[in-house]
Amino acid sequence: MRAPDLRRLIAGRRIAGVALAVAVTIAGGLIAAIAAYLNGEHALPAHEVPDAALPHDAATPARSSYRGVLLVGSSVGPLRHPHGRIERVFLQGQGVRVERIDHPESDVVHVVRADHDGSMLVAAGGPALLERWTRVDGTWTRRTLWRARFGLSSRMRDLERGSVWDPVAQAEGDALVVGTHDEGVVALVTPTIDGEPRVVEIDREPRTLVHEIELGDLDGNGAIEIYATRSPPNTLVPGVVQPGSVVRYVPSLADASGRVAREVLIDLAPRHAKEILASDLDGDGRDELYVVVEALLRTDSTGSHVIEPVEVRRITSERPPPGDVIAHFDDRTTRFLTAGDIDGDGRRELVAATFSAGLWVLRPSDDATRPWTRELVDDASGGYEHAIALADLDGNGAEEIYAADDPSHELRRYSWGERGWHREVLVQHDAGEERITWSLAAAPASAGAGANSSGFE
Numbered sequence: 293m294r295a296p297d298l299r300r301l302i303a304g305r306r307i308a309g310v311a312l313a314v315a316v317t318i319a320g321g322l323i324a325a326i327a328a329y330l331n332g333e334h335a336l337p338a339h340e341v342p343d344a345a346l347p348h349d350a351a352t353p354a355r356s357s358y359r360g361v362l363l364v365g366s367s368v369g370p371l372r373h374p375h376g377r378i379e380r381v382f383l384q385g386q387g388v389r390v391e392r393i394d395h396p397e398s399d400v401v402h403v404v405r406a407d408h409d410g411s412m413l414v415a416a417g418g419p420a421l422l423e424r425w426t427r428v429d430g431t432w433t434r435r436t437l438w439r440a441r442f443g444l445s446s447r448m449r450d451l452e453r454g455s456v457w458d459p460v461a462q463a464e465g466d467a468l469v470v471g472t473h474d475e476g477v478v479a480l481v482t483p484t485i486d487g488e489p490r491v492v493e494i495d496r497e498p499r500t501l502v503h504e505i506e507l508g509d510l511d512g513n514g515a516i517e518i519y520a521t522r523s524p525p526n527t528l529v530p531g532v533v534q535p536g537s538v539v540r541y542v543p544s545l546a547d548a549s550g551r552v553a554r555e556v557l558i559d560l561a562p563r564h565a566k567e568i569l570a571s572d573l574d575g576d577g578r579d580e581l582y583v584v585v586e587a588l589l590r591t592d593s594t595g596s597h598v599i600e601p602v603e604v605r606r607i608t609s610e611r612p613p614p615g616d617v618i619a620h621f622d623d624r625t626t627r628f629l630t631a632g633d634i635d636g637d638g639r640r641e642l643v644a645a646t647f648s649a650g651l652w653v654l655r656p657s658d659d660a661t662r663p664w665t666r667e668l669v670d671d672a673s674g675g676y677e678h679a680i681a682l683a684d685l686d687g688n689g690a691e692e693i694y695a696a697d698d699p700s701h702e703l704r705r706y707s708w709g710e711r712g713w714h715r716e717v718l719v720q721h722d723a724g725e726e727r728i729t730w731s732l733a734a735a736p737a738s739a740g741a742g743a744n745s746s747g748f749e
């Protein structure tokens with residue numbers, strides 16, 4: 293990409309000479325769930341949006357080898373009455389096809405993940421729902437793994453899957469670890485011999501939100517610890533602070549009664565964190581924990597002002613809390629922090645998606661406890677959540693950044709090349725719909741995600 297092109301893109305203008313954005317036609321209204329309620333299983337159809345050519349920058353040679361699926365969880369519609377939606381965005385070469393599924397009873401879909409067998413794991417709110425969706429003969433069937441009511445804002449907010457010590461079974465095994473709104477529940481959902489999932493609550497605290505769950509092994513002993521960000525409910529009252537903490541649970545240290553101890557790893561009051569990431573970027577066999585502390589704001593008659601900016605902290609077993617501040621963003625929030633090798637040099641970087649200060653790559657220097665270098669990808673990418681995912685869907689060894697820029701209703705791809713960052717618009721959502729994209733997950737088509745079952749060949 294030539295420098296003027298890059299400047300033009302960064303200015304957020306539409307790429308010249310591209311085809312019209314993908315028209316995501318809105319058929320209107322919720323899909324009624326069809327009457328197939330059998331043992332908690334519900335079948336429902338999906339909208340199929342026709343194939344469309346992918347708009348791309350004409351100055352850049354078209355690539356033809358992209359192949360994969362993006363899974364998108366969102367809430368769509370008026371803020372007071374949204375509904376949850378799942379989109380599966382199929383990428384093949386320069387083609388894009390969107391399969392859109394409105395959730396029949398949720399007001400928000402927080403997480404959609406591809407599972408190993410091609411099914412989808414879904415965490416949603418309204419009633420708090422943890423579900424597995426499978427597609428058989430062109431029809432989605434959803435099975436409820438856990439359904440609950442948690443106070444006023446009842447949500448399965450986050451899930452992680454891993455091999456975790458089960459304090460009831462007294463054995464390590466496959467588990468979904470779930471965090472909820474708004475009674476502060478952290479739970480393990482584990483399969484049982486009779487096929488019914490078992491829910492083991494390891495924490496519960498009234499009027500508390502769990503924002504994110506991460507699984508990691510910071511002490512390098514081979515046993516997974518659970519990390520959760522917690523705070524009181526979100527407040528829209530100007531000037532009211534939201535104190536929070538990062539809590540650690542070590543299931544392998546449960547007592548004889550199966551009780552898992554909780555430890556406040558870091559108390560962030562008067563600030564709080566929503567986004568955390570556990571990953572072994574430095575390759576020493578132990579995960580580091582990255583904590584994104586949201587800004588401290590002062591609100592007066594002229595609006596809200598950042599008093600202390602967003603900071604990214606790195607915590608390791610050698611550098612325990614408060615850890616080291618490796619980056620600042622002069623912004624209110626940063627809700628997505630993801631690790632990947634975006635330039636294909638064999639070393640992984642962090643990608644941070646801020647509310648309004650843009651999309652950034654963070655690279656460690658030789659001393660990872662010192663501030664990392666920041667490189668701006670696009671200052672015209674942002675949003676309330678600003679969901680991103682990293683994946684190498686063209687197999688060139690470098691992970692692309694997939695980003696939901698909700699203010700422009702665009703789902704975009706950024707790929708690194710000799711001329712810098714190349715930005716493409718994959719999906720132009722209906723500009724008439726309010727939308728918050730809560731999660732993005734990417735999977736190569738070969739890894740399942742039902743790609744072939746939808747006939748995208």
Ligand SMILES: [Ca+2]
Pocket residue numbers: 508509510511512513514515516517
């Ligand atoms: Ca451990």
Ligand SMILES: [Ca+2]
Pocket residue numbers: 571572573574575576577578579580
């Ligand atoms: Ca490490």
Ligand SMILES: [Ca+2]
Pocket residue numbers: 632633634635636637638639640641
């Ligand atoms: Ca790299």
Ligand SMILES: [Ca+2]
Pocket residue numbers: 683684685686687688689690691692
């Ligand atoms: Ca790639």
